[in-house]
Amino acid sequence: MINIYDDINRLEATFRNTNEFKLLQETVEAVRGDEEAKNLFTSFRDIQVKLQQKQMAGEELLEDELAYAQKAAQLAQQNVKILAMLEAEMGLSRVIEEVNRILTKPVQALYDGL
Amino acid sequence: MINIYDDINRLEATFRNTNEFKLLQETVEAVRGDEEAKNLFTSFRDIQVKLQQKQMAGEELLEDELAYAQKAAQLAQQNVKILAMLEAEMGLSRVIEEVNRILTKPVQALYDGL
Ligand SMILES: [Ca+2]
Ligand SMILES: [Ca+2]
Numbered sequence: 001m002i003n004i005y006d007d008i009n010r011l012e013a014t015f016r017n018t019n020e021f022k023l024l025q026e027t028v029e030a031v032r033g034d035e036e037a038k039n040l041f042t043s044f045r046d047i048q049v050k051l052q053q054k055q056m057a058g059e060e061l062l063e064d065e066l067a068y069a070q071k072a073a074q075l076a077q078q079n080v081k082i083l084a085m086l087e088a089e090m091g092l093s094r095v096i097e098e099v100n101r102i103l104t105k106p107v108q109a110l111y112d113g114l
Numbered sequence: 115m116i117n118i119y120d121d122i123n124r125l126e127a128t129f130r131n132t133n134e135f136k137l138l139q140e141t142v143e144a145v146r147g148d149e150e151a152k153n154l155f156t157s158f159r160d161i162q163v164k165l166q167q168k169q170m171a172g173e174e175l176l177e178d179e180l181a182y183a184q185k186a187a188q189l190a191q192q193n194v195k196i197l198a199m200l201e202a203e204m205g206l207s208r209v210i211e212e213v214n215r216i217l218t219k220p221v222q223a224l225y226d227g228l
Contacts, residue, residue, distance in 0.1 A: 004128045007121070007124050010125075011118070011122060012217055015118060018118055028224045028228065096214065099122055099213065100213075103129055105126075107135075107206060110139055111142060114155070
């Protein structure tokens, strides 16, 4: 794992220069700069984080909590700036998935016919 | 996403040359070449795949099925060749996780203070 860092870091630099990364950067800045969008997004995210923590702790989620989280998600996605940011997130996720797909392929091939 | 493939492919070539990848390759070959290890591993994996498919289909897993899967996992891990392969898998997973950690870091940084 010594010289692989050269390649990972080179990839990371190129990654930060992709249109996908730059688009996410721009859309996050647009949300950050709009008080309304920022508040909608942060409350949506805070609710999500709390529910995930409860779920990971093995606690049951109440119907009311789920409905509230769904409402917050709906409200957030009705905001054009947040929607653009979420779409940019998905675009960038696809780049990361592509990296994983290409790295995982030779690993899976090792098991071929086993 | 045009020139990032150069970097991904370069990384993938280095990845295939890591000690972690070569160790997995060797340990998989050792399992493949040992009828007993191969049978233990493939039945363990087949049981796992079936349970995962049931789970993804939303079907409840029976206690007996879980006990059977656990038993198969225990048996498999008692085999030194399979154990070596599973440990090599974990070592290689850590390399892939490291790639993801380094790529994800600048993405998370975009949200700092939001
Ligand atoms: Ca607005
Ligand atoms: Ca044996």
